[in-house]
Amino acid sequence: MSSRPDTDTLDELRTLTRAFAAERDWQQFHTPKNLAMALSVEVAELVENFQWLPTGAAEELDERKREGIRHELADVLLYLVQLADRTGVDLRAAALEKLRLNAQKYPVERVKGDARRYDEY
Incomplete structure (x- = not known):
């Protein structure tokens, strides 16, 4: 390897x-x-x-x-x-894409310290 x-x-x-x-x-x-x-x-x-x-x-x-x-x-x-x-x-590309999408779905200023799903707040 x-x-x-x-x-x-x-x-x-x-x-x-x-x-x-x-x-x-x-x-x-x-x-x-x-x-x-x-x-x-x-x-x-x-x-x-x-x-x-x-x-x-x-x-x-x-x-x-x-x-x-x-x-x-x-x-x-x-x-x-x-x-x-x-x-x-392409797992790497898919993971990076999903991280970007999750950042949009869960903006820090809105969800920090809150474990609820995006559709629950």
């Missing part, structure tokens, strides 16, 4: 996940629907690490939970990258 600062790490992950799937002949199973479902399952597995904790704050997490969270976050990211690849979405 490259560590050059000009390398887009999402592109690198896309290349690595493509190669991983190709080596195993799994592309046939990686339809957008299947990837979205797998992503949902991995998010649920991530959430399991927080189940029954008061808040999930760092002091509530033992090493086993931290490792589980780290591994499930990685699974979520890898499936997300694969789903974006299969649907032609």
Whole structure:
């Protein structure tokens, strides 16, 4: 893996996940629907690490939970990258666009310290 600062790490992950799937002949199973479902399952597995904790704050997490969270976050990211690849979405561009849209929807002067949705104030 490259560590050059000009390398887009999402592109690198896309290349690595493509190669991983190709080596195993799994592309046939990686339809957008299947990837979205797998992503949902991995998010649920991530959430399991927080189940029954008061808040999930760092002091509530033992090493086993931290490792589980780290591994499930990685699974979520890898499936997300694969789903974006299969649907032609530039994740970085989409995230930047969504940040801009959210900044318009939630202007600081109107929502600072307020957790309500944009349509509730």
